[in-house]
Amino acid sequence: MPEGDTAWLTARRLHQALAGRAVTIFDLRVPELATSDLKGETVTQVLARGKHLLTRFGNDLTLHSHLRMDGSWYLSRTGGPRPRRYPEHMIRARVGNEEWTATGYRVHDLRIVTRSGEATLVGHLGPDLLGPDWDPEQAVTNLLAAPDETIGEALLDQRNLAGVGNMYKCEVLFVEHVHPWTPTGKVRDLTSLVNAAQRLLRVNRDHPEQSTTGMLGRGREHWVYERSGAPCLRCRTPIQRADQGKSPRARGTYWCPTCQPAAR
Template sequence: MPEGDTVWQVAHRLHAALAGRVLTRADLRVPRFATADLTGRAVLDVTPRGKHLLTRIEGGLTLHSHLRMDGAWRVYATGERPRGGPAHQIRAVLGNEEHTAYGYRLPVLELIRTAEEPRVVGHLGPDLLGPDWDPEEAVRRLLADPARTLGEALLDQRNLAGIGNIYKSELAFLAAVTPWLPVGELAPGVPLRLAATAHRLLEANKDHPDRRTTTVRRPGTPLHVYGREGRPCLRCGAPVRKAELGDRVTYWCPACQRGPGPEPSGPRPPND
C-alpha cells in the first residue's frame, strides 16, 4: 500500500497537471457516478490527507480517491496513449487541454460535496505531511490503548495519518524495540521521538521517488529492515527476520530491537 510520502507525490503531480485548468474530459467509470458531468468545471486543487486524495472541483465538489494496495494515478499529455495498465482497469479520467490523468484500479472513488470531506477523512489523526501535524496529539492517540502493539498502533490512521507497513517496520527498528511491544511499555520520551522521526522521514522522502531511511550509501541498502529477511542487519550483522503481525508482514532485527517477538520467548528484556 502506498504510504503518506508516495500519496503526497501523487497529489503533487495531479495538482501540477490539473489545478487551475478547466476539465475538457471527465469520466468516472463506477456505476454510482458514471453519469456525473464535470466537464467545463475547473479543478481547484488536489490535496493529500494521509493516504487519501481529495481533488476539489469548481462548484463545491470533491473527487475522493484512495489507492490502497494496487491503485494508481498516471498523468500523460492530452492525446498521449495511457500506459498504466489495461483500459478496463481505468476507473477515472480527468483531462484538460494539456494533461490527462487516469486513475487505475482505484478501490475507492466517490464524488462528494466538498463540505462533506470530514465524513471521509475526519476520522484521521494528525497528518504527518499536513498543516495539521501535531506530534503531541499523535502521541496522545498512540498511547490511548497501552496494551496495543506498537506495529498496530502505528498503522492505525486514526492515531497519525500516513504510516504504512514499510515505515512501521523502519520506525520500530529506529526506536530499538520490536513491533510487538505494547505501546504502554515504551520508555518515557520514546513515543514523542517516534512521532518526530516519522515526520522527519516522510518529509525527507516526499520529494524523492526512491524512499530511504538509512544513511548507508552502499547499493541495496535504502532501508534498515523492511524487505531484508535473512540478510544481515546494517547495524549489528544479525539476520533480519520476518513474521506476521495482524494481517501484515513485519521485519525486525532480533538483536537490535528489544521486546517480544511473534512467538512466546520467555521474559521480556527491559525497555529502558
C-alpha cells in the same frame, strides 16, 4: 507500495497539472459514478490527507480517491499516447484538461462529495504526518488511548496518525530501537518515535524513491523492510519476519532481534 509520502507526491503532481484549468475529460469507471460529469468545471486544488486524495472543483464538489495497496495516478499529455503502466481494464478514473490527463489505475473508494462532506471520508484520521495539521502531541495522545495494543499495529491505525504504512512502520521502529510487539504504553519515548516517522516521510516525499537508510543501492534502501534473513546493516544479525495483526489485516513485519530487543 503507496504510503503517506507517495500520496503527498501524487497530490502535488496532480495539482500542478490540473489546478486552475477547466476539465475537458471526466470519466469514472465505477457503476455508481458512471454518469457523473464535471466537464467544464475548474479544478481548484488537489491535496493529500494521509493516504487519501482529494481533488476539489470550483462548484464545491470534491472527488475522493484512495491508493490503498495497489492504486496509482499517472499523468500524460492530452491527446498523446496513454500511459501503458497497466491494462486498460484497470482504469478507474480519468480527469483531464486540454494539456494534461490524469489516469487512475486501480484507485479505490471513488466518491463525489461536497466540500463540507469531506469530513465523512477523512474526518476520522489522526494528525497528518505531512500535513499542516501535524501535531506530535496529539499523535502520542491518540496512541496512548490503547496502551495494550502493540506499537506495530498502533502505527498502522490511521486514526492515531495518518500516513504511516507497513514499510515505514518497520523502518521507524528499527530506527528507534523498538520491538514491533512492544505494548504501546511501554514504549520509552513515543514523542521521539512519531517525530522520527514524520522525518522519514518528509525526506522521501519529493521523489518516488523511498530510502530510509540514505542509500539507493539495491537491497540497501531499507534497514529491515523486506530483508528477512539478510544481515542487519548495523549489527549483521539476520533480520526476522512474522505476521502481525489479525487476519485479514495481518501484515508482514520485519525487525532486527539485536537492535530491537523484545521488552522484558
